[in-house]
Amino acid sequence: MIRIRRATQQDTERILAISAQVWDGNDYVPSILADWLVDPSGELLVAEVDDAVAxxxxxxxLLPGHAWLQGIRTDPAYRGRGVGRALSRALIDRAWRAGAARISLSTYFDNTPSIRIIESLGFERVASFVFLERTEEAPPLPATADPGVAEPTPDEAARFILASSSLATARGWYPFEWLFLPFAARPEAFLEKTPYRIGVRSGDGWRSLLCASPGRGAGDASFLSFLDGDSRDFAALVAKASRDLATTTWESMIPRRGEDVAPALPSLLELGFKPWQDGSEDVLCYDLVASHLKGCSDA
Ligand SMILES: CC(C)(COP(=O)(O)OP(=O)(O)OC[C@H]1O[C@@H](n2cnc3c(N)ncnc32)[C@H](O)[C@@H]1OP(=O)(O)O)[C@@H](O)C(=O)NCCC(=O)NCCS
Incomplete structure (x- = not known):
């Protein structure tokens, strides 16, 4: 029998033990678990089978009324018994009861168990991205002349992003690691996730923009949330960001829907960023909406 309840501090050890068995121990949950346990507005649930957390x-x-689900993990010893499905249903039911009108999440394209649960519960795919990483093995970034890199104000950065083809390809979702934010709803608040922002001016406006954030811990990859504009600026922007954030390793999510590809993708591949697959979209965003609401930009 499966029993679902809120997690408490006493579950920490068991949650960490489950997390350690996922992705060769490279799960992000340990770095964020303490925050989840004390989050007054969020909800961390556990499912017990025979009194053991499974x-x-x-x-x-993400916004009032717009919930985001993440971090579902089942102990490998308990998988395939309906625990993940029961926990997902409980999380969703409780989100509706807490006032959600819309629930979103992201997953990887080959995560069959996750996608079976999500799609059977009525979630629809609304956006897709290519996950890229630049590792220590990548060749050094090429030397480039400074095209006149400067720092935009938050308002200038927000306006650039809102008008960009990248955000259109992303159907309005702004990536921050595996979290995707409905950018138009709160541009300046969401920009705070990516405090490092540089660009190249053109007349009164900006012709290129890069937005990023440093890794959470020492040695963690920095995250590139946004790169768009004149592709001739991209190498210089990435090189300056790498110097300023003192990083050689990067992760990024680049919007892609089939042939509709954000302009940064070819440039980043040339700069030594590599996809896990063949460069087609592999990270998928899903939405479950309470009524007529469809598409991120309607939020
Ligand atoms: C995703 C995960 C939480 C599912 O947990 P679970 O307790 O095994 O889930 P369930 O038993 O409810 O199974 C869910 C569905 O996946 C199917 N499934 C389970 N294992 C599967 C496998 N190896 N291959 C194909 N389908 C599988 C089940 O049949 C079920 O589908 P159905 O109800 O239509 O038959 C678990 O696989 C996991 O912890 N994975 C690692 C972490 C992860 O990927 N998290 C999600 C990130 S978005």
Missing amino acids: SFAYRTW
Whole structure:
């Protein structure tokens, strides 16, 4: 029998033990678990089977009424018994009851168990991205002349992003690691996730923009959330960001829907960023909406 309840501090050890068995121990949950446990507006649930914690998952809010689900993990010893499905249903039911009108999440394209649960519960795919990483093995970035890199104000950066083809390809979702934010709803608040922002001016406006954030811990890859504009600026922007953030390793999510590809993709591949697959979209965003709401930009 499966029993679902809120997680407490006493579950920490068990949650960490489950997390350690996922992705060769490279799960991000340990770095964020303490925050989840004390989050007054979010909800971390565990599913118990025969009094043992078998699975956990977390819900937060992107916006009032717009929930985000993440971090579902089932102990490998308990997988395939319906625990993940039961926990997902509970998280969703409780999100509706807490006032959600819309629930979103992201997953990887080959995560069959996850996609079976999500799609059978009515979630629809609304956006897709290519996950890229630049590792220590990548060749050094090429030397480039400074095209006149400067720092835009938050308002200038927000306006650039809102008008960009990248955000259109992303159907309005702004990536921050595996979290995707409905940018138009709160541009300046969401920009705070990516405090490092540089660009190249053109007349009164900007012709290129890069937005990034440093890794959470020492040695963690920096995250490139946004790169768009004149592709001739991209190498210089990435090189300056790498110097300023003192990083050689990067992760990024680049919007792609089939042939509709954000302009940064070819440039980043040339700069030594590599996809896990063949460069086609592999990270998928899903939405479950309460009524007529469809598409991120309607939020
Ligand atoms: C995703 C995960 C939480 C599912 O947990 P679970 O407790 O095994 O889930 P369930 O038993 O409810 O199974 C869910 C569905 O996946 C199917 N499934 C389970 N294992 C599968 C496998 N190896 N291959 C194909 N389908 C599988 C089940 O049949 C079920 O589908 P159905 O109800 O239509 O038959 C678990 O696989 C996991 O912890 N994975 C690692 C972490 C992860 O990927 N998290 C999600 C990130 S978005």
